[in-house]
Amino acid sequence: MNFPILSVISFIPIGTALILFMLPGDRKNLIRWVALAAAFACFSLSVLAYFSYDQDVGGYQFKEGPYPWVGALGISYHVGVDGMNLPLVLLTGVVIFTGVLISWGVDDRPREFFAFLFILATGVFGVFISLDLFQLFFFYEIAVFPMYLLIAIWGWKVTREYAAMKLTLYLFIGSVIALVGALAMYFTADMQTFDMIALQEAGFSTAFQRFWFPFVFFGFAVLGGIFPVHNWSPDGHVAAPTAVSMFHAGVLMKLGAFAALRVGIMLMPEGAKIWAPLILVLATVNVVYGALIAMVQRDFKYVIGFSSVSHMGLVMLGFATLNLKGLTGAGLQMFSHGVMTALFFAVVGMVYDRAHTREISKLGGFSKVMPLVAVAFIIGGLVSMGMPGFSGFIAEFPIFMGLWQRQPIVAIIAALGIVITASYIIRIIGRVFFGEIPKEFEGHISSINNFDRIALVLLAGILILIGVYPSVMAPLIESGANAVLALFGGA
Amino acid sequence: MAFANFESAHILLVLPEILLLGLAGLILLLDGVWREQQRRLLGWVSAGGSLLTLILAILFSRPEIGGDPILIFGGMLRHDWTGFTFKIVFLFAVAVTSMLSLDMEGLAKRGAYFALLLIAAFGMCLMAAASDLIILLLAIETTSIPLYILAGFLKADKKSTEAGIKYFLFGALSSAVMLYGFSLLFGFTGETNIYRLAAMVRVGEFSPWILLGTALLVLVGFGFKVSVVPFHFWSPDVYEGAPTPITAFISTASKAAGFAVLLRVMLVAFPTIEAYWTTLFAILAAATMTIGNLLAIPQKNIKRLLAYSSIAHAGYALIGLVALSSLGTASSVFYLLGYVVTNLAAFTIVIIFAQSAGSEQIADYAGLSRRAPGLALALMLALLSLAGMPPLVGFVAKFYVFAAAVQSGWIWLAIVGVLNAIIGLYYYMTILKVVYLYRSKDEQVSIDIPRATAVTLVFCTLAIIGIGTISGPWLNLAVEAAKALF
Numbered sequence: 001m002n003f004p005i006l007s008v009i010s011f012i013p014i015g016t017a018l019i020l021f022m023l024p025g026d027r028k029n030l031i032r033w034v035a036l037a038a039a040f041a042c043f044s045l046s047v048l049a050y051f052s053y054d055q056d057v058g059g060y061q062f063k064e065g066p067y068p069w070v071g072a073l074g075i076s077y078h079v080g081v082d083g084m085n086l087p088l089v090l091l092t093g094v095v096i097f098t099g100v101l102i103s104w105g106v107d108d109r110p111r112e113f114f115a116f117l118f119i120l121a122t123g124v125f126g127v128f129i130s131l132d133l134f135q136l137f138f139f140y141e142i143a144v145f146p147m148y149l150l151i152a153i154w155g156w157k158v159t160r161e162y163a164a165m166k167l168t169l170y171l172f173i174g175s176v177i178a179l180v181g182a183l184a185m186y187f188t189a190d191m192q193t194f195d196m197i198a199l200q201e202a203g204f205s206t207a208f209q210r211f212w213f214p215f216v217f218f219g220f221a222v223l224g225g226i227f228p229v230h231n232w233s234p235d236g237h238v239a240a241p242t243a244v245s246m247f248h249a250g251v252l253m254k255l256g257a258f259a260a261l262r263v264g265i266m267l268m269p270e271g272a273k274i275w276a277p278l279i280l281v282l283a284t285v286n287v288v289y290g291a292l293i294a295m296v297q298r299d300f301k302y303v304i305g306f307s308s309v310s311h312m313g314l315v316m317l318g319f320a321t322l323n324l325k326g327l328t329g330a331g332l333q334m335f336s337h338g339v340m341t342a343l344f345f346a347v348v349g350m351v352y353d354r355a356h357t358r359e360i361s362k363l364g365g366f367s368k369v370m371p372l373v374a375v376a377f378i379i380g381g382l383v384s385m386g387m388p389g390f391s392g393f394i395a396e397f398p399i400f401m402g403l404w405q406r407q408p409i410v411a412i413i414a415a416l417g418i419v420i421t422a423s424y425i426i427r428i429i430g431r432v433f434f435g436e437i438p439k440e441f442e443g444h445i446s447s448i449n450n451f452d453r454i455a456l457v458l459l460a461g462i463l464i465l466i467g468v469y470p471s472v473m474a475p476l477i478e479s480g481a482n483a484v485l486a487l488f489g490g491a
Numbered sequence: 492m493a494f495a496n497f498e499s500a501h502i503l504l505v506l507p508e509i510l511l512l513g514l515a516g517l518i519l520l521l522d523g524v525w526r527e528q529q530r531r532l533l534g535w536v537s538a539g540g541s542l543l544t545l546i547l548a549i550l551f552s553r554p555e556i557g558g559d560p561i562l563i564f565g566g567m568l569r570h571d572w573t574g575f576t577f578k579i580v581f582l583f584a585v586a587v588t589s590m591l592s593l594d595m596e597g598l599a600k601r602g603a604y605f606a607l608l609l610i611a612a613f614g615m616c617l618m619a620a621a622s623d624l625i626i627l628l629l630a631i632e633t634t635s636i637p638l639y640i641l642a643g644f645l646k647a648d649k650k651s652t653e654a655g656i657k658y659f660l661f662g663a664l665s666s667a668v669m670l671y672g673f674s675l676l677f678g679f680t681g682e683t684n685i686y687r688l689a690a691m692v693r694v695g696e697f698s699p700w701i702l703l704g705t706a707l708l709v710l711v712g713f714g715f716k717v718s719v720v721p722f723h724f725w726s727p728d729v730y731e732g733a734p735t736p737i738t739a740f741i742s743t744a745s746k747a748a749g750f751a752v753l754l755r756v757m758l759v760a761f762p763t764i765e766a767y768w769t770t771l772f773a774i775l776a777a778a779t780m781t782i783g784n785l786l787a788i789p790q791k792n793i794k795r796l797l798a799y800s801s802i803a804h805a806g807y808a809l810i811g812l813v814a815l816s817s818l819g820t821a822s823s824v825f826y827l828l829g830y831v832v833t834n835l836a837a838f839t840i841v842i843i844f845a846q847s848a849g850s851e852q853i854a855d856y857a858g859l860s861r862r863a864p865g866l867a868l869a870l871m872l873a874l875l876s877l878a879g880m881p882p883l884v885g886f887v888a889k890f891y892v893f894a895a896a897v898q899s900g901w902i903w904l905a906i907v908g909v910l911n912a913i914i915g916l917y918y919y920m921t922i923l924k925v926v927y928l929y930r931s932k933d934e935q936v937s938i939d940i941p942r943a944t945a946v947t948l949v950f951c952t953l954a955i956i957g958i959g960t961i962s963g964p965w966l967n968l969a970v971e972a973a974k975a976l977f
Contacts, residue, residue: 021868025864068963069963070887070962070963071963071967072821072963072966072967072970073891073894073966109860109861112864112927114862136891137881138881138882138886139881141811141880141881141886142880142882143880145875145880147919147921148923149927152927152928153927161928163923165917165920165924167917168916168920169913169917172912172913172916173910173913176909176910176912176913177909179893179901179909180893180897180905180906180909183496183893183894183897183898183905184897184902186897187894187897187898207794253828323916330851360565
C-alpha cells in the first residue's frame with residue numbers, strides 16, 4: 001500500500017495542534033469543530049487501517065521506511081504495525097475521538113487544551129507504530145510532557161499541581177532509565193542501527209540481558225502502572241480533566257505496557273525469562289492490592305483510578321506468562337481496558353459536571369435523570385468484572401488460562417482481584433445510579449448532550465462487539481503474540 | 492597536518508576575525524561621526540555586519556571536507572572544522588546579542604558597547620582556533636576584558652557595577668593561575684605550540700601526577716570560562732547584574748568559547764594522562780550538573796535561575812569530553828550548538844518581558860499565557876528544550892551525550908546525567924506552571940514585543956524545533972569538528 005496511512009494518522013494531530021495555535025483564541029466553537037474534524041479523521045483512518053490489515057499475510061504491514069533520520073548513528077524513521085500494536089492504534093483513534101466529543105464543554109482556553117491534547121496524541125500514535133528505538137523514545141517523551149500542562153491547567157483544582165508534577169516526574173524518571181538501557185543495547189549490539197527488527201537478531205548475552213532487562217522493562221512499566229511505582233496514576237487520573245483521564249488511563253498506560261513489551265521483552269527475551277517471576281509477583285500485587293484500595297475509596301473517580309491499577313496488573317501478568325494464551329490475553333486486555341476505562345472516566349466526568357461532587361455517599365439515583373449514562377456505566381462495570389458476553393471476559397479468560405499453565409497459585413490469587421472488583425463495581429452502581437436521588441440534586445441535574453451520547457454509545461458498543469464477536473480482534477492479537485513468542489525460540 | 496609558511500591566501504582563513512575587528516573600528520568611527528538620532532542604527536550595523544561576516548565566513552573560510560587541518564601563521568592558529576564550527580556559533584551569538592540590545596536603555600546608542608561586544612567575539616574566534624599557548628592566553632584576555640567592562644556597563648546600576656567587578660576579580664585570578672599552568676607546560680617541554688608540546692609530552696617521561704597538576708592549573712582558567720563547579724561562584728551574580736543581552740552573550744558564546752579551548756587543550760596536550768583527567772572530569776561533570784540543578788530549584792529571579800541552569804548545562808556538555816571518543820566530542824559540540832540557540836531564545840524572552848513588565852521575578856510571569864500566548868509558547872519551547880524534551884534540540888543533544896557516555900562505559904555518569912535531567916525538568920516546569928496556571932491582576936496589560944526582538948525570537952524558536960527534528964546534518968558538522976581533534 002503506497003498511501004502512508006500510519007504517518008498520516010500520527011501527524012494529523014500535530015498538524016492540527018499547529019493549526020489550532022494559529023486560530024484566534026476567542027473563536028471557541030471554530031476551535032472545537034476543527035478539533036473534532038481532526039479527531040474524526042484519526043479515528044476513521046485508524047479504523048480503516050485496522051480493517052485493511054491482511055491477517056493471512058501477517059507480520060509488519062503498512063511499513064514505511066526505514067528512511068535515514070540521523071545517518072551518523074543509524075537512526076531512521078521506520079514505522080509499521082502488526083497484530084500487537086494495530087489494536088492499540090485503533091484504541092488511540094477511538095479515545096481521541098470520544099475524548100474530543102466529551103470535551104465540548106471546556107471553556108478555559110480551549111485552543112491550548114485541544115492543541116496540547118493533540119500533541120499528546122501524536123506522541124502516542126508515534127510510539128505505537130515505531131519500529132526504531134530512537135523514534136520510540138522521541139515520541140514517548142512527546143507523549144509524556146503535555147500531560148503536565150493538561151492536568152495542571154484544566155485539572156481538578158484541589159490536587160492538580162501536585163498530581164501533575166508527580167506524574168510527570170515519575171514517567172520521566174522511568175523513561176530516562178529505560179533510555180540508558182536502550183543505549184546499552186545499541187552499543188552492545190554494535191550494529192550501527194536503532195532498528196528494532198534488526199536489534200531482535202542482536203543475540204545479547206544472557207549476562208547482559210539479566211543486567212539490563214530491568215532498566216528497560218521497569219523503566220517503561222512505570223507508565224504501565226506497575227506496583228510499587230503505580231502511585232502517580234490514581235492521583236493523576238483523579239486530578240485530570242475528563243478527556244485527559246480517558247486518554248491517560250485508556251491509552252497512556254498502554255503506552256508504558258506496550259513499550260515494556262516491545263523494547264524489554266521482545267529485544268531481551270532471555271532477560272524476560274529471568275525476571276518473569278518478579279513481574280508475576282508485582283503484577284499480582286497490582287491486581288489484588290489495587291482492587292482492595294479501590295474498594296475502600298470514597299471518591300468515585302479514585303475508585304476508577306485504582307481499578308486501572310488493578311486491571312493493568314492483569315496486562316503485566318499476561319506478559320509475564322510468556323506463553324501464547326497469556327500474551328494474547330494481555331493484548332486484548334490492553335484494548336478492552338482502554339475502551340472500558342475511557343467509558344468509566346467519561347461517565348465520572350458527566351456525573352461530576354452535574355453533581356459537583358464525587359463522593360459516593362452523597363450521590364444517588366442518577367439512573368433516573370441520566371439513564372444512558374447509567375447503562376453505559378453498567379456495561380463498563382460488567383466488562384470490568386469479566387462477565388461473559390463483554391470484552392473483559394474475552395481478555396481476562398486467556399490471561400488466567402495462561403497463568404494457570406505457568407503458575408497455578410498466582411492464577412488463584414489474582415482471581416481474587418475479580419471478586420473484589422465485582423464488589424466495588426456493584427457498590428458504585430447501587431449507590432450512584434440507583435436508590436433515591438438526594439434532595440439537593442433534584443431538578444438541578446440536566447441531561448447530557450448529543451456529543452456525550454455519541455461517545456458513550458461508541459465506547460459501549462465496542463465493548464459489546466468484542467464480547468459477542470471476539471473474532472474481530474482475538475485472532476489478530478494472537479498473530480502478534482505468536483510473533484513475540486517466535487523470539488523465544490518458538491516456545 | 493602541516494606547518495605552513497605564511498601565504499597570502501591564509502588571510503582569507505582568518506576573514507571572520509579581520510571583519511569583526513574592522514566592524515568594531517567602523518562602529519567606533521560612526522559613533523564619533525553620527526549625531527544622537529542616527530546612533531540608534533549602531534546596533535543594526537553591528538548585527539548586520541556580524542551576520543554578513545557569518546555568511547562570508549561560511550563562503551570563504553570554511554575548511555575543506557575531508558581536508559587536512561593546517562597550522563597557519565607559524566603555528567599560532569589551526570585552521571580546522573573545530574575552530575570553524577565554533578566561530579559560526581560565536582558570530583550567530585553576537586548577531587543575536589546585537590539585535591537584543593537594540594531597544595535597551597543605556598546600551599543601544601553607545602558605540603563603545605557594540606565595539607566591545609565585537610572585540611569579545613573577535614577574541615572568541617581566536618580562542619577557537621588558537622593552537623599556541625601564547626595566542627591562546629591573548630585570545631582569552633581579549634575576550635575577557637571587554638566582557639568585564641560589558642558586565643558593568645550600566646554604571647548607574649549598582650548590581651551591574653558589582654557584576655563587572657566580581658567578574659573581573661574572579662577572571663583575573665583564574666587567568667593568573669592558568670598562566671602559571673601554561674608556564675609549567677612550557678617549562679617541561681620547551682614548546683608553546685600545543686601540538687609540538689603534545690609530541691614532547693609523549694616522548695618525555697613525565698610523572699603523570701606532575702602533568703595532572705599542570706592540567707589542573709590550566710583547568711582553573713578554562714573552568715572559570717565555562718563555569719564548572721567549583722569555579723562557578725561568579726556566574727549567578729554576574730548573570731543577574733549584567734545587562735541581560737550581555738548575560739545572554741556570556742552564558743552562550745563565552746561558555747562555548749571556553750569549551751572550544753577546553754576540548755582542544757585537554758584532548759591534544761595531555762595524551763598520556765587521559766585516564767586521570769577523564770576520571771577527574773567525570774567527577775567534575777557530575778558535581779556541576781548536580782549542584783547547578785539543585786541550586787536552580789530555589790531561585791526566584793529568572794536570570795539567576797538560568798545562571799544555575801547554565802552551570803548544569805556545562806556539566807552535561809562535559810560528559811561528551813569525558814567519553815573521550817569521536818562521538819563524545821561530537822556530542823559535546825552538538826550540545827553546545829543546541830544550548831546556545833536555546834539559551835539565546837530563553838534570554839530573548841526574559842528581555843522582552845523585563846522591558847514590558849519591568850520585572851525579572853519568576854512570580855511576575857503569572858498569567859503570561861493569557862497576556863501573550865505566543866511569548867508563553869516560545870518560553871515553553873525554550874525551557875522544554877533546556878529540559879531535554881523532544882522534538883526540541885535539547886532532547887537530541889542530551890541523547891547524544893548520554894549515548895557517548897554509555898558507549899565509553901561511563902554508565903554511572905549517564906545515570907547521574909539522566910537523573911539530573913529530571914531535576915532540571917522539575918524547575919523548568921515550575922516556571923511553566925507560573926506562566927500557564929497562575930492568574931495575575933495584570934492579565935489585561937498586553938506585552939509589547941519590539942519587531943527586531945520578535946524576529947530573533949521566532950528564528951531561535953524555529954531553530955530549536957528544526958535542529959531538534961532534523962539533527963542529522965548538524966550532528967555531521969559536530970562530527971567533522973570532533974574529527975579535527977583526534
